[in-house]
Amino acid sequence: MQTALVIGASGGMGFALVNELVSRNLQVKAFARNKEKLVALFQHHKNVEIISGDAFKEQDLMRAAKDVDIIFHAISFPYQDWEKLHMRCVDMVINIAERRGAKIALVDNIYAYGRPSTNPVIEHVRKEPQTKKGKIRLTMENKLKNSNVPSLIVHFPDLYGPNAENTILYETLKNVAQGKKANFVGSMQVKREFLYTVDGAKAMVELALRDDTYNQNWNVPAVHPITGEELVKFLREITGYKKSIRTVSKGMIQLFGLFSPSMREVVEMFYLTEEPVILSGEKYEKEIGALPSTSYRVGLEETIAWMNVRALKSF
Numbered sequence: 001m002q003t004a005l006v007i008g009a010s011g012g013m014g015f016a017l018v019n020e021l022v023s024r025n026l027q028v029k030a031f032a033r034n035k036e037k038l039v040a041l042f043q044h045h046k047n048v049e050i051i052s053g054d055a056f057k058e059q060d061l062m063r064a065a066k067d068v069d070i071i072f073h074a075i076s077f078p079y080q081d082w083e084k085l086h087m088r089c090v091d092m093v094i095n096i097a098e099r100r101g102a103k104i105a106l107v108d109n110i111y112a113y114g115r116p117s118t119n120p121v122i123e124h125v126r127k128e129p130q131t132k133k134g135k136i137r138l139t140m141e142n143k144l145k146n147s148n149v150p151s152l153i154v155h156f157p158d159l160y161g162p163n164a165e166n167t168i169l170y171e172t173l174k175n176v177a178q179g180k181k182a183n184f185v186g187s188m189q190v191k192r193e194f195l196y197t198v199d200g201a202k203a204m205v206e207l208a209l210r211d212d213t214y215n216q217n218w219n220v221p222a223v224h225p226i227t228g229e230e231l232v233k234f235l236r237e238i239t240g241y242k243k244s245i246r247t248v249s250k251g252m253i254q255l256f257g258l259f260s261p262s263m264r265e266v267v268e269m270f271y272l273t274e275e276p277v278i279l280s281g282e283k284y285e286k287e288i289g290a291l292p293s294t295s296y297r298v299g300l301e302e303t304i305a306w307m308n309v310r311a312l313k314s315f
Contacts, residue, residue, distance in 0.1 A: 002209070003027040005068040005102070007055055007093065008075035010037045012164025013107050013156070016201035017072050022047050024205065031055075031064045041163065055089055058096070065100040070208050074107040076166060079265030082136050090140045097149045104144060104151040105208040110277040111269070112138040113155075120280035123155075123217040131268045141217070150214040154204045157222055157279055158272075161197030161299065162306035169194055169231075173300070176241045177307045185248045186273025188228035193278055195222040196299035199292035206288060213288075221279035223293040234297050238304055 004021050008014040009030035018041075021028045028048045032038055035052035042048040053060030055075055065071060073093050077085045090106075097104050111134035112127045129135050144151040160169045168185050175182035186192070203220040207213045232245055250270045256263040281291045294302075 002069040003029065003067055004070045004072060004208075005029040005031060005065055006072045006074055007031045007061075007064075008073070008107075010034055010041060010163075011074060011076060012159055012161055012167060012197050013200060014072070014074035015041055015163040016161060016197035017074060017107075017205065018042060018045070018048060020198070020201040020205045024209075029064055029068065031061075056085075056092060058092065061092060061096045062099070065096050065102060068100060068102050070103045070105055071097050072105045072107065072204075072208070078262055079133065080261045082133055082265075086136055086140060087143075090143055094143065094147045094149055098147070102149075103208070103214060104149050105204060106140070106144060106151060106153045107204070108137060108141065108153050108155050110155055110157055110272070110279065111136075112141060113277050115271065115275055116277045119276075119278040120221070120282075121219070121277055122280045123219055123283055133265075133269060145215070152207055152214050153217045154200075154207060155217065155219045155279060156200050157193035157195050157277070159197050159200065160194050161303055164197050164303075172245070173235070173303060174307060176235050176239055176245075177304050178311070179239075179241065179243075181243055182241075182245045183248045184228045184232070184245050185253075186228065186270070188232070188245075188247055190274060190276065191225035191227050191278075192273065192276040193222035193225050194231070194296070195220065196294045196296075196303075198299070198302075199223070199294050202292040203284065203288075207284075210288075218284060219279040219281060220284065220291065221281045223295060225276070225278055226296055231296065231300075234300050235304075238297070238301050 006014050006017050009018050010032035018028050018030050022045050029051055030038055030042050030048050031051045038050045051064045112129050113121055114129040127138055141153055159167050172182050172184050200220055253266050
């Protein structure tokens with residue numbers, strides 16, 4: 001039986017990956033800094049070993065990676081820390097994987113693709129990112145490819161799902177679930193992709209458990225592109241939400257950025273709300289099979305239900 005280590009297990013995709021690995025009866029090590037959050041998320045899973053530690057401390061990662069076959073790199077950092085932390089982290093993970101004889105599966109986004117010259121975007125398109133964060137992601141990808149460690153890189157669009165709090169859609173969903181005034185970032189008329197984390201994890205674990213998928217890039221698109229208007233319609237039907245939803249424009253983000261370093265970092269990625277990258281899943285479907293494809297309505301229902309349960313537990 002294979003053993004997997006999920007680094008960043010307390011995040012949205014990390015949470016989904018642990019759950020998917022457990023559903024396949026694999027032994028899982030869930031690694032993150034916050035032990036209390038790990039316990040809250042995974043204490044009822046008998047196949048999950050909870051390990052709290054610092055991804056920048058070699059001894060912590062070496063301990064976590066003992067007897068591990070695959071390391072899922074699902075850590076993300078606040079935008080303002082990307083330049084300082086992402087390179088250090090991927091170097092550490094490569095070092096540990098090489099010494100432990102493990103493979104690496106990297107949770108990646110679409111930033112390295114840059115502005116799309118054509119949609120949908122296939123894996124072999126030339127990557128020419130114009131943004132600082134896109135260049136960082138491409139450097140991470142190249143570090144993995146130039147290492148001696150078997151690795152696979154999985155590109156996901158924007159995410160949503162249970163425990164996926166550091167996403168562009170999270171605040172919208174949370175405020176709708178709580179009946180508060182809600183915002184939507186970007187135009188409500190532009191079709192974009194939002195991938196349900198449960199689907200993303202299913203596809204990524206399937207790739208990671210095969211031998212012939214490594215040293216490649218893989219795109220995992222959402223079930224289909226969708227407008228903000230269509231998303232809001234589903235949310236109103238699911239929750240009975242009656243309030244209007246305000247559109248957050250680039251100008252508003254720039255204004256917020258005068259007072260917030262994190263918001264300043266959002267500005268350069270705002271183009272993705274205007275010129276979205278739409279991923280092609282053709283390679284996955286041809287070589288692996290049908291992509292997991294939960295409908296938006298079901299995915300939103302399950303995400304809102306998870307938020308409501310968590311809200312009840314916090315009282």
